[in-house]
Amino acid sequence: MSRRPSIGEAEVLVRLEAACRSAGGQRAWARRHGVSQTAVSEVIRGIRGEHGIPPGILAGLGLRAVARAYESANATESGKER
Template identity: 45%
Template structure:
């Protein structure tokens, strides 16, 4: 089965599920050396999930961004 890259919202859902399994934001944050307020901002989408510590805890890695032209080049 081919894996597809995850989008920001997919990663937020993964984080929210991990937080629930850990017993809440405070428990998950403490386990991974983060603050509860930072985790709350990640879950709510107020901060980008780009921290290597957060991604590693979720078993993910960041991929390079891709770009494409907006119009054909002459």
């Protein structure tokens, strides 16, 4: 099984903004994909809390979330734990 290339959050935002422009605005895109315009606006403005980009928005872009990476809360800037 080949691995699909992943994209970063910045690319997701670029795609969402372009999709909204193409659809005639955030409200039109949101309505077409069954998500709230507020959620679309919050993602574009960077207000999405600890849960990341909502699954409905990702699905509307033809994307899905993959596991996130985590690091130790005790890591220092040099990468060593305290």
